[in-house]
């Protein structure tokens with residue numbers, strides 16, 4: 086557990102990076118610090134491993150003031166992942182991963198065996214071990230960065246925008262991988278991002294920060310999205326926080342109808358294994374065998390958006406229904422085989438059954454969301470990088 090006890094940082098030039106933070110980061114969970122650029126996220130993270138020394142207050146690690154610990158030793162016990170991985174360019178991947186075990190005096194064989202284990206854990210092929218960082222993609226480098234941070238099995242991981250330099254698809258994959266790893270390892274993770282979408286996906290606890298590291302709200306993702314503490318936090322969360330909230334609710338339990346019958350005039354085609362291959366429209370069906378292929382083509386939609394009732398969220402189900410020409414979401418099993426259709430009305434019924442997700446907004450908040458940025462909102466702006474992503478939630 087980490088406890089910030091009035092921890093602040095004032096730089097010699099007078100800049101107040103963090104005014105004085107009181108925050109508990111629980112053990113075995115992921116706490117995400119989110120907030121606009123310059124609000125002090127990195128400073129807060131680095132006060133933990135003493136890359137930044139607080140000028141006021143204390144940071145306690147399992148009850149001990151980190152200022153009393155030898156900095157190098159402290160850092161060897163903390164995994165640290167940064168943007169663009171920060172790998173040593175002249176060292177092969179294997180030796181990059183084994184950095185801390187070497188520093189801890191492990192013999193070469195043991196350190197390398199451990200590094201090979203981690204390579205597999207983060208989903209990289211064994212042959213990657215011999216490569217140099219420049220021979221890897223950005224996403225692969227980030228995976229190596231995570232493996233390196235985990236090498237000596239530290240109980241604590243500090244992650245400073247670790248996935249922000251990769252494209253959205255790779256980023257979603259890395260986030261999923263971190264969730265999987267965290268499910269197995271239960272580390273105490275302190276994660277910095279400026280992307281609220283990422284925060285909601287990864288955090289057990291989210292800390293929304295304002296200027297000078299002032300806390301706007303500390304809450305779990307569902308509470309944050311449904312009950313922002315004030316209009317500044319609501320503005321930071323953005324206008325589609327209701328939809329994001331659906332990304333936290335399971336899609337199980339939506340009433341399905343058979344996909345073998347036409348629905349609203351559209352027929353779902355499947356391949357020999359039962360996987361969807363397209364929607365055939367009413368005109369295409371009528372035209373079959375009588376007109377040229379081009380007529381059929383114009384009435385066939387080959388992209389089928391699906392959802393998996395067992396693992397996906399209401400947001401993905403709603404997405405599937407919205408994208409369907411038949412106005413029905415396509416439910417598939419883990420192998421991608423169609424198990425039925427969820428008519429749009431049934432998806433909406435499931436939203437109702439899940440209960441109201443946002444309490445009535447105060448007038449102030451409604452104004453913020455309806456009319457753009459609130460007046461007098463220093464340092465807080467709707468996150469320009471926030472996008473709806475793949476919509477798979479957690």
Ligand SMILES: Nc1ncnc2c1ncn2[C@@H]1O[C@H](COP(=O)(O)OP(=O)(O)OP(=O)(O)O)[C@@H](O)[C@H]1O
Pocket residue numbers: 096097098100101102103120121122123124125126127128129279
């Ligand atoms: N060495 C320094 N001297 C003076 N001011 C500094 C120094 N380092 C950081 N700052 C200031 O402290 C504030 C907090 O910086 P910090 O890097 O913690 O913010 P951040 O929230 O991580 O920003 P970003 O999201 O842009 O990375 C900023 O205003 C920054 O300009």
